[in-house]
Amino acid sequence: MRTWMRSGAWAVLLGLLGMPQSISGGNILAVYPHFGFSHFKVAMPILNELAHRGHDITVISYVTNPQAGAYPNYNELLISAPGEDQSSTTINLVPLTEHTPTRSLMVLIREYVLLHQEGQKTCEHLFASGHMERAIERHQHKPYDLLLTEYFNSDCQLALAKVLKLPIIGLSTCALMPYYYDRIDLPDTPAFIQSEFVGFAGQLNWHERLLNFVQAKLLKFLYKYHSNRADNELVRRYLGVEVDVEEVARTQTAFVFGNQHYSLMGSRPQSLQFVEIGGVHITTKAQQELPEHIAQFLDQSGEGVIFISWGSMVRASSIDADKLSAALEVLKGQPLKIIWKWEADEPPVADSAKFLFVKWAPQLALLCHPKVKLFWSHGGLLGTTEAVHCGKPLLVTPIYGDQFLNAYSVQNRGMGLKLDYQDITVENLNKALTELRKNSYAQRSLQVSKVFNERQQTPLESAIWCVEHVINNGLAAAQLLQSPGIELHGLVYHSLDSVALILIPLILLIVVLCYVCKGSPPKSVHRKVGKKAKRS
Missing domain, CATH: 3.40.50.2000 (Glycogen Phosphorylase B;)
Known part of the structure; x- marks a missing residue:
């Protein structure tokens, strides 16, 4: 061998x-x-x-x-x-029109x-x-x-x-x-x-x-x-x-x-x-790979940054115009600056001092950077795992597949919120980002990260x-x-044969008792009948 x-x-x-x-x-x-x-x-x-x-x-x-x-x-x-x-079969493959709004x-x-x-x-x-x-x-x-x-x-x-x-x-x-x-x-x-x-x-x-x-x-x-x-x-x-x-x-x-x-x-x-x-894919080297223009933007971000990336396969730049408009309006009003992975050649019109649009982003290095305060993700497992490793709160917009499970896992752990794609509006996004500014999400993210990283x-x-x-x-x-x-066959594995052997005699006994009781009139009836006959 x-x-x-x-x-x-x-x-x-x-x-x-x-x-x-x-x-x-x-x-x-x-x-x-x-x-x-x-x-x-x-x-x-x-x-x-x-x-x-x-x-x-x-x-x-x-x-x-x-x-x-x-x-x-x-x-x-x-x-x-x-x-x-x-890259033609593995990168920027899925448009946002393919999102599944229900898990029916x-x-x-x-x-x-x-x-x-x-x-x-x-x-x-x-x-x-x-x-x-x-x-x-x-x-x-x-x-x-x-x-x-x-x-x-x-x-x-x-x-x-x-x-x-x-x-x-x-x-x-x-x-x-x-x-x-x-x-x-x-x-x-x-x-x-x-x-x-x-x-x-x-x-x-x-x-x-x-x-x-x-x-x-x-x-x-x-x-x-x-x-x-x-x-x-x-x-x-x-x-x-x-x-x-x-x-x-x-x-x-x-x-x-x-x-x-x-x-x-x-x-x-x-x-x-x-x-x-x-987390097997997470390496120390990848955690340190920051291009100069991104590092410079981070250094100039006083209060911190929201990092937006919807993975390698989803084309974030295919977002519907109304949802893009709502996102830009809300993000402009945030105290944090924005780094947004954007695949199209033409980025949205936005203040370059506030927004940095990049075709590729060193995701792990950004998530572990102290200036990054929040990750708006599509819920892909690699990115979600990296956010857990780095201890960062998430806003998750699932598009298809396991992303819904991952989004709810984040929400159920108290380290983020799920915001469905069809629900991206000024009101909903404002509400979600306001909620995520609560310190409890950052604290919980660090707690989960500590457990995630401490292993035998x-x-x-x-x-x-x-x-x-x-x-x-x-x-x-x-x-x-x-x-x-x-x-084992399913019947044996779940002991359904044993359950049947117990229930069938029990059910038969109940049926027999019901039949016997139904065939014998109550004693009180016998007494009444007897008295009535005596009077006559």
């Missing part, structure tokens, strides 16, 4: 690169076919650290890792076309369908690239020890784990999708555990619990019998093998890394296989330990971690 570094020259090279020398290096296959850079950004620190520690890594991905060239043991196989402008069941189903279509598209690109066959061929010469991959909207890549008999470590770059819970026996109690697809404030009332229950069970069913069947058919078409990817995931998954932390998402029952690594291990250390544990123990690690519950 392990390949040992024997070459003295290789050890010298590792020493020059600052890599650990006397370790056993694994041979890792990593497959991240999703086109979103924000997804791959979560995986990159793990992959880079594994390469730094001397493990050989073959990475099949759509997005280039900027640090790949720094490691001779990091081999990159790109799904994207040579010379393709990856139909909206959630529509989002599932879009994710399914997107997942099948990425799978087609993955298999058409020929990299799957390349990985299988390389395995014959130098066996892989482990498959690292993303658990998001498709499982077609898990065919590699089946064919090559590899343990799996999945990565969920957002809150875990509802259809992955059962694979690791992670409780999804719909009375209080909210799915990635929904978002509610505080304790759920009965109709919210009903929606939470229905969507979680329905989406699990759809994913298993719709998406996974499509995955199986695609594997059969390209590789000519019969694979049940759902069974592969259930029986060969060792760990699932979740890009979350209880300080933000809330405490919940856990599975040994689910490891919270929220850093997120990266936790992830690396899990990977190296699986490398050293192979499929045995996955098998020993798995709960017996994943093999």
